Every structure is written in structure tokens, then in C-alpha cells.
Amino acid sequence: MKKLKRSGRLVDMTYFLLQHPHEVISLSHFSLRYHSAKSSISEDLVIVKEIFEEEGYGSLLTIPGASGGVTFIPRMNNKDATELVDKLISQLSDPERILPGGYLYMMDLLGNPRLMHEIGRLFASVLADKQIDAVLTVATKGIPLAYAVGHYLDVPVRIVRRDLRVMEGSMVSINYVSGSSKRVQTMTLARRSLTPGARVFVIDDFMKVGGTLKGMVDLLEEFDADLVAVGVLTESVGVEERLIEDYISITRLSEMNIRDRTIKIEAGNVLDKVENQQP
């Protein structure tokens, strides 16, 4: 790359940091890339850090010294998190979304990559300091959420399957009871998906009783992996006995009357957690 002025370096550096979240970048990397002294690079990073932190895009952790470096930790501040949750509440509060069985039509929202990214950033913000190694979800509707979180945490995504048509070598299967239908079902994950001791975030789009999520949590035990947290886009209240007690929810379906076609959506518990993790 040719030698750049500060203005050019700031554009390129911002681009680079956004593409490499949670990765330690040495000052030498930037110094070589821009043919600039480390002291100039350090001054650039102060400017980037100030904007990122004031605007709530995330934190820029700097490791001082000759072998020092910088890490971009994506976060979302309280204001943006509240705006995002409010936007979701408004979109989910449409009675047309009511589906048989007390489910909500959400595929239009789940099909929006930019919205998934925003939700992924919100989860990644809450999980930023939890040393997550992998995100686990179940096919199909949890997948876009899982990838968005995985993107911002820079960790792999592992997908549990409910079919057995899968060609991924040796597989681990468990039976679980689907909370709503009370039927015994099977879920499967490739043996090489998780290493023992891996710290895992489990995510899905919707939780009623939590049978599917509980199945994934049980499956983690088969891999000797550790559950760090469970997340859902929408939890449904009014469930007699929930199988998952500790979780992060973005929104909450607090009332649904299928006959009258009325629906009430409110904020999940994520906003408390965003507040708690602010420095």
C-alpha cells in the first residue's frame, strides 16, 4: 500500500478494524501497511477510539508497549439497543403475524440481513467479555441470528440438525422432548463440531417451553462443552413450566389471543444486561 496521510489512514484503519472484530492487531501491522511511524499510528488510533466509544460502536482496547496492539470489541450502547428493541416491538406487534399453535410469523424479519446484523451486534455486546468459543443453533430459523452473533464475536457457528440426511462424518445424537408438541424428537451434531471445554453460546429464534433449547444444552454435555448463555429473539410468556431459566431475550410475546387476533409484544430482558455491561 502506498504511503497515506492521516485522513486516508483513518478511513482504511476503520475499514480494517470493522472487518477484524475481537482480533489483536499489532501496531507494526498498521505501521508497515501505511509506511508510518508507530507514534503516528497510535495518534490515529486515539481518534478512532474516541469516535467508536462516543458513538457506541464498540471499544478499542489498546495494549501499550513496543509489542502493543489494538482490538476492536463491537458493542451497542443503551440508546441504540433501546431503538432496536423498540423497532422490533413495533414490527412484531402486527396481529397478521399470529400463526396456528401460538407461534409468530417472523420469517420476514429473520430474512433481513441488516436487521440480523443489528441483533447480532446487540447479543455480541452483552457477550463481549464472556470468552465465547462457538455459537450453537438449530436448523433452520436460528441460523441467521447465530451467524450475525458469530460475525461480531469472530467465532465459528455450529448447526444442530433435526434430520438424519446429513453427511458430516461421525455424528452425536440425542433425543429430546419438544416442549410444545410433547413428542420425542432427535437432534444431531457432527462429532468434530465442538472440542471439549469449548465455551458455547446457544441461540434460537423463538422460545415457548424451551424444549429445543434444552435439547441443545443437553447435547453440549455430550461434547463436554460449557454453556455460557442462551439467547432468543422472542420469548413467549404464559408457559407453565419453562425448561430454560437463565436466558437473554430481545423481545417478549406477553399476550396473544388467537380468536380475537390480538397480540402484545414488549422488550425482553436484554436491555437490563446492556445497562449492566456498560463501563
Add this chain to the structure above:
Amino acid sequence: MKKLKRSGRLVDMTYFLLQHPHEVISLSHFSLRYHSAKSSISEDLVIVKEIFEEEGYGSLLTIPGASGGVTFIPRMNNKDATELVDKLISQLSDPERILPGGYLYMMDLLGNPRLMHEIGRLFASVLADKQIDAVLTVATKGIPLAYAVGHYLDVPVRIVRRDLRVMEGSMVSINYVSGSSKRVQTMTLARRSLTPGARVFVIDDFMKVGGTLKGMVDLLEEFDADLVAVGVLTESVGVEERLIEDYISITRLSEMNIRDRTIKIEAGNVLDKVENQQP
């Protein structure tokens, strides 16, 4: 937002443009955001444009005049595209990936959100000027690729299902012949997923005969939607009769000997298309 100097504006503007690909942003938006004159904003954008275009991150289209604006079109230049394809070839060329039936184990790569993003940017680069309205894929393994492309093109993702357990209201189903197993299977897409005339990019992870992709193309007709292009991460050669003739492939499995456990991977046709679309 408080008034910023040029250095701060450049960081924030770069962040904002990356979060809003393919969207027209008015100069007034930035002018109000930074309490700066439009002339200063225009000068800032010249700096951003220069870096983005020199480094091959994408183009910055500016619409001049009082009501003017700017649009960031993510692209990937030839050098980065070649590096990405070479990296994939090297990772895919491991004989341990050979699975029964002539398939390749790719879940580790498909499970890497950053790699998916790079591949998504490469597809989005080739498709940048094609006015895509939606990306269509089939559950499960095409989903991460579809979302990465959808992210960079800023268009929704629609997911075809092979099960019938789906609760998404009215559905459209077709039967198709799986190219490899020659069995008749069913695929289903929610009626409200695509509007007539929508311009659609169809993507999947792997293509042998192309039966699944052909099924998705046929399904588009049921929606009166238009096929713009088909993309795959890996195509397998040595197929007698391919059902899809025109497609974009990132890599090509040109030889696989299951008994000797040898494998040969080469570049797909995407690199020709990257060259062709450079300005």
C-alpha cells in the same frame, strides 16, 4: 452528534457507509449529523472514495447537486478475489474431506462467519450491477452464504425448505428430482416470500448434477420471479448431464478418488467474472 473535525468525520462516515451498502445517503444526512457544510462533506467523501476504490473495498457512487448523495457498492478487486479463491483451494484440498457419495466435508468452512462474509463480498461484487431483489437458498448449508451475499447487496434472503413442518402461512411446493439420488423430493417456499417480477439470485454450497438448484429455479416460476444468476461455493465436475448450465462457482472439485483418497480442487469461474466487471 457533536461537531466533529475532518478526522472524526472520516472515521464515522466510513463506519456508517459500511453499515449501509447499496443505500443512497444524502449529503444532508452527513451535513446534519456532523454540523458541517455540504462542501466539507463532499471533500470528506473524496477521501473515502479514493481509499475504497484504491484498496478494492468497493465503489462510492456520488450523485452531484443540491439533492445529491452517495452510495457505497461493496466490491472485491482481482487481487483479493484470487487470494480468497487460493485460500479456499488450499483448505478444500485435504483428502480428509472426502465423504461417502462423492461429497466434500465443508461444514468447518461454512461455519466460519468471517470466511462466509468474504465469499459473500465476492459474489456481491460480481452481482453489484444486476439489480438483485432477493437471494434464495435451500436449508441448511446454503444459508450462511445467502446471508453474506444478502448483507453486501442489502437485499432479503428467502429460504426454501425440504420439510413440511413449517409454520409460515400459505406455502408453494414443487416436486423435483434430486440429481444424485434420483429420488423425487419436495421443496417448499412461503407464498409471501417473493413478489412477482422479483429479480432473484439463487445460491447453494455444492452442485453436482444441480437437481436442487434446478428445483429452486423451477420454484421461481411459480412466483413469476426472475432468475438473475445461480451461484455455488463448489461445483463438482465429471457429471454426465448438468441441469444448470449458467452459474458462478468459486471453486471446482475436478477430481476425487474415494479409494485412493485423492482430491483435486481448482478455481471456479468466478475469477473471470471479477475481471470482466472491473471498471
